[in-house]
Amino acid sequence: MILKPLLPAHAKKTYSIIAPRATHWRKATCDEVDCEAQEFGWASAIDETTDLGQRQAQYIRTLSGRRFGEHRNSAGLTIFEFAPGQQCFTAHEVPLGRPELFVVRGGDTRGWTNEGNRVHANGEDWVDDFATHQQKIADAIEKG
Template identity: 55%
Template sequence: MRPVSRITPQLPVHAFQTYQVIAPPSTHWRTATCAEADCPAYLQGWKSLIDESTDLGQKQAHYIRREARRRYTERRDEAGLTVFEFEAGQRCFAPHQVRLDRPEVYLVRAGDWRGNPNGQIRRYDRSDQWVYDFSAHQERINTLRERA
């Protein structure tokens, strides 16, 4: 992941509000099968290229051959890597999640990425309430700019 590049704020943290729409993993997502997640590997099959000249590659190849319980064919490619080709319709090695049918959480926090100076968080159950809050906040900012 690339580091976040930010513009240095010209105002103190307490002069900001952060508007967020979130779907927390703990309440809005669940573990899913490959089929439920429309996993491309499950739908089309996949290849894993393993370099067995390394310790990690040897461990990966051992796992596939002895423990993974997947259907595959095995060959060597031109570079000497082991190519495991897995058939479609079987569980891949990646974890999957699917979204639950729950509405998003609409939040307004005091502060910005630097922190929440007074711990204030407003939570809205409906998007129109959050949009109204955002609109009113923008109007306050415009009024202050016009007075300056």
């Protein structure tokens, strides 16, 4: 059951702690993340009856540069079995170690406002802002 919000979006604040991919993460190799697929090998089941499956299979066979064997299973899928010791197809990422961003935004997912938007310098200030906001809500409820 989805509860209907009691207040309009513009009457709300949203508190979040974020580490955006663009600024806080970077691409990584299988070696950097101790990738099990690279260590032990892996299998990919491809449905070549679809356009996507045909493109995937063509990429594997002609452009991937990986070592593999292939066979069809009982469901008609092409199974590509990749040998250990090579990069897998996963887009691995690792954090850059930057501190998270402590964000306050006006509104909620139904509609964002510019009122009260800020990025706090640290977690303590964010927690203090959150506590102050919660106290204002409690005081308003108590008043009726």
